[in-house]
Amino acid sequence: MAELEARVSAVARGPKRTERILDVLFQQYGGPLFGLILELALAARADPEVHAVVTEQEAAINRAIYATSKAVFGDAITAFPTMGRRWALALSATRGMAVLTLLGHPPDGVQKQWRATRRELATLLDG
Structure with a gap:
């Protein structure tokens, strides 16, 4: 989570x-x-004890990733209700596209899809 925060913070401002x-x-x-989190989550489905631990950790990671919204939007993320939903x-779209990589889809195809999806997401977020 600290690595993610550092990487997001290091992204230069600009268009x-x-x-x-x-x-x-x-x-x-x-x-x-x-990828490991997904594997653990799938494996933990049949073990309630392990499932509880994995669910807790997954929620913490999701909170950290969601918190990157402050780095992107600053106070606008809370000032404009639609920004949180966007x-x-x-x-969700980013995670879904990235999972294609983990599932072994051809990297060139995934990257092509990602570039198109990323442009649309940026337009949605910056608009």
Whole structure:
């Protein structure tokens, strides 16, 4: 979570900032840590004790990722009610696209889809 915060904070301000932050999140969701979380979550479905621990940790990670909205939007995230919903949509779409990587889809195809999706998400978020 600290690494994510540092990477998001390091993204320079400018016209493509939202896209670059979405790229950071896409990399996080498509990386080995999130892959491990998915594996544990799937494995824990049959074990209530493990499921409770995984669910708690997954919620903490999701809160940390959602908190990156402050880095992107500052106070606008709470000042404009639709921004929170837009950010949640962007996170869901980013996570979904990144999971394609974890599932072994062809990397070139995933990257092509991601670039198109990222542009649309940035337009939604910056608009």
